[in-house]
Amino acid sequence: MSGLRSTSLGTAILSFAIVFAFVGILFSNLSWTVLSVTFASAYVYAYLRFVSELQRTDIHIDRKALDDVSFAQEATSITVEILNKDPVAVRGTFEDIIPEDCELSAGSNRSTRALPPKSILKLSYSIVPSRRGPLIIPGMKIARSDSLGLFDEEQIIEHPTVINVHTEKGSFDTARKMAGREHLEFSGMGRNPAIVLREFEFEGIREYIPGDRARDIHWKLFPKLNKLMTKTYRKEGSLQTMVFVDCSRSMRLKRSKVAKIDHAVDLSMQISNVLLSSFYPAGVALFDEINVLNKTAPALGRHQFETIVKVLREVPSSMEGGKEEVVRKDETESNPAPEQKRKAVKASAEGREFLSALDRFTTKGSRPALGIGLEGGIKQIIARNRGREQLYIIISDLVSTRDAVIAGARLCKSTGNKMLVIQTYDDWYRDAEGMPDMPEVERLYGDISDSLRIEATFRGLGVSYLRIGPADTATRIVRAIRRGRT
Amino acid sequence: MIAISRGVRLILVIAASVDLVLFSQHGLLVIIAQAMGTVLIMLGLQSSYRPASLLGLLLVATASASAIELPSLLEVGQIITGLVSLAIPMLVLTWLALSAEEGESADVLLLKRPAIIAITFTLICLFSAPLVILVISLFAPTTSMRITPMTEIAIILIVTVGGAVALTRRVPDIERIPETKEQAQD
Numbered sequence: 001m002s003g004l005r006s007t008s009l010g011t012a013i014l015s016f017a018i019v020f021a022f023v024g025i026l027f028s029n030l031s032w033t034v035l036s037v038t039f040a041s042a043y044v045y046a047y048l049r050f051v052s053e054l055q056r057t058d059i060h061i062d063r064k065a066l067d068d069v070s071f072a073q074e075a076t077s078i079t080v081e082i083l084n085k086d087p088v089a090v091r092g093t094f095e096d097i098i099p100e101d102c103e104l105s106a107g108s109n110r111s112t113r114a115l116p117p118k119s120i121l122k123l124s125y126s127i128v129p130s131r132r133g134p135l136i137i138p139g140m141k142i143a144r145s146d147s148l149g150l151f152d153e154e155q156i157i158e159h160p161t162v163i164n165v166h167t168e169k170g171s172f173d174t175a176r177k178m179a180g181r182e183h184l185e186f187s188g189m190g191r192n193p194a195i196v197l198r199e200f201e202f203e204g205i206r207e208y209i210p211g212d213r214a215r216d217i218h219w220k221l222f223p224k225l226n227k228l229m230t231k232t233y234r235k236e237g238s239l240q241t242m243v244f245v246d247c248s249r250s251m252r253l254k255r256s257k258v259a260k261i262d263h264a265v266d267l268s269m270q271i272s273n274v275l276l277s278s279f280y281p282a283g284v285a286l287f288d289e290i291n292v293l294n295k296t297a298p299a300l301g302r303h304q305f306e307t308i309v310k311v312l313r314e315v316p317s318s319m320e321g322g323k324e325e326v327v328r329k330d331e332t333e334s335n336p337a338p339e340q341k342r343k344a345v346k347a348s349a350e351g352r353e354f355l356s357a358l359d360r361f362t363t364k365g366s367r368p369a370l371g372i373g374l375e376g377g378i379k380q381i382i383a384r385n386r387g388r389e390q391l392y393i394i395i396s397d398l399v400s401t402r403d404a405v406i407a408g409a410r411l412c413k414s415t416g417n418k419m420l421v422i423q424t425y426d427d428w429y430r431d432a433e434g435m436p437d438m439p440e441v442e443r444l445y446g447d448i449s450d451s452l453r454i455e456a457t458f459r460g461l462g463v464s465y466l467r468i469g470p471a472d473t474a475t476r477i478v479r480a481i482r483r484g485r486t
Numbered sequence: 487m488i489a490i491s492r493g494v495r496l497i498l499v500i501a502a503s504v505d506l507v508l509f510s511q512h513g514l515l516v517i518i519a520q521a522m523g524t525v526l527i528m529l530g531l532q533s534s535y536r537p538a539s540l541l542g543l544l545l546v547a548t549a550s551a552s553a554i555e556l557p558s559l560l561e562v563g564q565i566i567t568g569l570v571s572l573a574i575p576m577l578v579l580t581w582l583a584l585s586a587e588e589g590e591s592a593d594v595l596l597l598k599r600p601a602i603i604a605i606t607f608t609l610i611c612l613f614s615a616p617l618v619i620l621v622i623s624l625f626a627p628t629t630s631m632r633i634t635p636m637t638e639i640a641i642i643l644i645v646t647v648g649g650a651v652a653l654t655r656r657v658p659d660i661e662r663i664p665e666t667k668e669q670a671q672d
Contacts, residue, residue: 004657009540013584016544020551021643028635030556033642034572034612035547040650041608042580047654048600087487088595089588147595148584149536 010150046150058085061159071169075105075126082121090115092144102127129165133317137161164313175270179277182478203232240281240298243268246396247288256431258470259318260424264395270474272308284308292377374404391418397426409461420464428469489593502575509571510553519549530586539583559615614645
């Protein structure tokens with residue numbers, strides 16, 4: 001009968017109207033009919049009034065996150081002030097909508113009351129975001145009830161607030177611990193020089209001065225000159241490093257507990273902190289298939305790490321990649337018709353075609369002079385630094401941005417810059433589903449063959465290469481780089 | 487909109503009850519029922535408790551409807567009697583009894599437009615029987631009709647149901663505030 005939900009009281013009033021109408025018919029007395037009309041009129045008045053109240057709703061919502069930085073798996077406090085600007089009171093349950101990937105940890109996000117005109121209702125609560133990325137609180141839901149108690153209706157007031165949730169706090173602790181302990185450079189003349197950074201260059205020999213380090217003494221000259229001589233080193237200009245984080249769609253797909261993008265964010269933050277703690281200017285840039293999303297130039301200083309963290313906070317969140325798994329599970333469990341299989345194969349082929357088309361778009365064709373995506377970002381940095389040597393660390397899965405990374409490597413080779421590619425190897429970030437069948441084994445073999453081919457290409461271009469999985473920590477990666485195992 | 491304070495509401499309840507008593511046939515049971523109903527409505531209003539008011543409303547409504555004799559609603563005099571003796575006081579009492587919990591924190595508000603529509607709806611329903619007969623006599627003057635109370639009741643109920651359905655079909659276009667606010671965390 002109506003667009004609004006009738007409460008039990010509303011139904012009771014309608015029932016009384018019907019009962020009175022029957023009594024009127026039974027006794028042939030019109031006074032009961034008049035009573036029935038009266039109750040129906042009251043019902044109509046309540047309905048029209050509620051519609052009017054809903055339409056004239058004038059509520060102002062002011063939502064604030066009390067914490068400066070929000071971390072995944074850590075409570076974030078939120079306060080909401082709801083101001084009723086309308087001269088009519090708003091009755092019902094006010095509920096601030098919590099996103100799906102969050103849990104309420106303290107306080108209450110709802111309150112049932114009548115909010116009088118020109119008055120404020122305050123809600124304070126804490127939520128625990130389960131994952132990194134932008135957290136959107138979409139608005140407020142008000143389960144409104146009619147002032148006469150005959151109707152209720154859910155009203156949603158859209159007032160989105162975006163809170164950028166950073167990676168887990170443990171990752172910051174790791175970065176802090178690594179800063180004092182781990183180094184990417186090596187000191188002195190090594191046989192197996194690390195590709196990344198050389199801090200000191202041999203300069204000459206002078207007489208020993210008490211306090212010189214024992215390892216700097218030139219022991220071979222001691223029998224000839226009969227006195228101690230010390231080797232001196234010149235500190236090289238510090239190498240600027242830019243860490244590029246791939247934020248493309250393939251990186252964001254989450255197929256196991258750890259998403260590649262989340263791992264990349266943790267690694268880039270920790271490696272940047274290691275570089276900064278060794279007084280190497282470091283910066284970070286985010287890129288996807290078509291452009292550089294955000295970046296901060298390499299710099300030193302007390303606040304550079306904070307700036308890097310701020311940029312990394314803009315990294316898009318991971319997304320569940322369940323569809324492919326569902327298709328695969330269906331295939332193995334129910335042995336579907338060949339037509340279904342063909343559809344699945346066609347879909348995956350279409351996906352590959354799309355990605356390769358995207359690659360072609362990002363690396364060739366109608367591109368502006370400075371280029372787009374990773375290559376464009378590298379070109380910009382090279383143009384700005386005027387010949388100063390740079391190190392580019394690329395963290396990517398090389399799925400949709402492979403050609404762009406290879407183009408960037410060529411650029412680095414031609415301009416005398418260095419590049420290190422850390423590949424978050426796609427197959428290692430997938431959940432294993434028991435024993436793989438033959439097509440799956442063939443696919444895995446094809447993937448690793450591709451990866452080896454890409455590695456060879458990179459090595460040919462003088463680029464260092466590291467293939468990592470979810471178990472590889474920043475410490476292991478830094479040590480591998482320092483020992484030249486890249 | 488019109489704001490009505492608690493004192494005014496109590497006076498309105500008493501006035502409506504007196505009106506009902508005046509037009510009722512004075513039986514002891516009727517007077518007791520009406521008095522009890524009025525007291526319950528007033529208690530509900532005083533303590534902002536809707537169930538008590540509703541119980542009182544049902545008592546008053548049943549007692550009054552059984553005590554007031556309305557054999558027909560075809561004559562203007564009878565319609566006015568029906569309006570003054572039953573419809574208007576019962577509308578006032580129903581509204582006040584249902585809004586018993588509304589005046590908890592502020593005055594009870596009467597929104598003009600919905601109130602005017604509801605009163606118009608009531609008048610149309612009560613005048614529907616003579617109006618329908620008038621229309622029939624205009625279009626078919628030679629038709630001989632015997633209008634029984636049952637026919638009148640049928641016409642009034644059909645108009646009531648049709649009007650109520652028509653008026654409550656309107657779905658509200660709920661207003662939304664499309665603002666976006668980027669939380670500053672810097």
